[in-house]
Amino acid sequence: GEDVEQSLFLSVREGDSSVINCTYTDSSSTYLYWYKQEPGAGLQLLTYIFSNMDMKQDQRLTVLLNKKDKHLSLRIADTQTGDSAIYFCAGRGDQGGKLIFGQGTELSVKP
Amino acid sequence: GAVVSQHPSWVICKSGTSVKIECRSLDFQATTMFWYRQFPKQSLMLMATSNEGSKATYEQGVEKDKFLINHASLTLSTLTVTSAHPEDSSFYICSAIRQETQYFGPGTRLLVL
Numbered sequence: 202g203e204d205v206e207q208s209l210f211l212s213v214r215e216g217d218s219s220v221i222n223c224t225y226t227d228s229s230s231t232y233l234y235w236y237k238q239e240p241g242a243g244l245q246l247l248t249y250i251f252s253n254m255d256m257k258q259d260q261r262l263t264v265l266l267n268k269k270d271k272h273l274s275l276r277i278a279d280t281q282t283g284d285s286a287i288y289f290c291a292g293r294g295d296q297g298g299k300l301i302f303g304q305g306t307e308l309s310v311k312p
Numbered sequence: 313g314a315v316v317s318q319h320p321s322w323v324i325c326k327s328g329t330s331v332k333i334e335c336r337s338l339d340f341q342a343t344t345m346f347w348y349r350q351f352p353k354q355s356l357m358l359m360a361t362s363n364e365g366s367k368a369t370y371e372q373g374v375e376k377d378k379f380l381i382n383h384a385s386l387t388l389s390t391l392t393v394t395s396a397h398p399e400d401s402s403f404y405i406c407s408a409i410r411q412e413t414q415y416f417g418p419g420t421r422l423l424v425l
Binding site for chain 2: 232234236241242243244245246249289293298299300302303304305
């Protein structure tokens, strides 16, 4: 089945760019998502990309998809302390809409 | 975006009691909802897929008699933890599908004493 992996921690300084990486195994994943989870809260959809796209930009967020390497990244420009959270990438195949989540990357933004 | 709510946001109960958690899609209809469980510092674990008007589909290892799911309308799914025990203490999150995307509720923290 699908396996999604992420690095567990990332620490950056306020104002820098953050890049969170994700690799997946199922090349049939049609949609790939990035979610943000703040402490004690649910998951907030940040952005998503279709498998036929290479890049998607939405304000401070840029998603890059390398289908050959099965690699997905989320770049946050001008990272702020409010961006500190856990970021999950998730892939969705055609199995009834189920999402397969990575372990989550804890982003720490230092002033 | 789509809005999904959960109620209650947190609950404390005694061991042996049953607890019901509600998940509602507020501004859209959802034929499919999902229930997840999340342990501290871990990712989400899918428990079951809730389908409106039919039986839920449980993931391997999830006891369907322990975690009862009912999806009686297009905007409401409920998860009942029956005869709860301390090991059932966890953060439970639901999601609903709208236009190919899952939108998540804010979660319910359950503590069983």
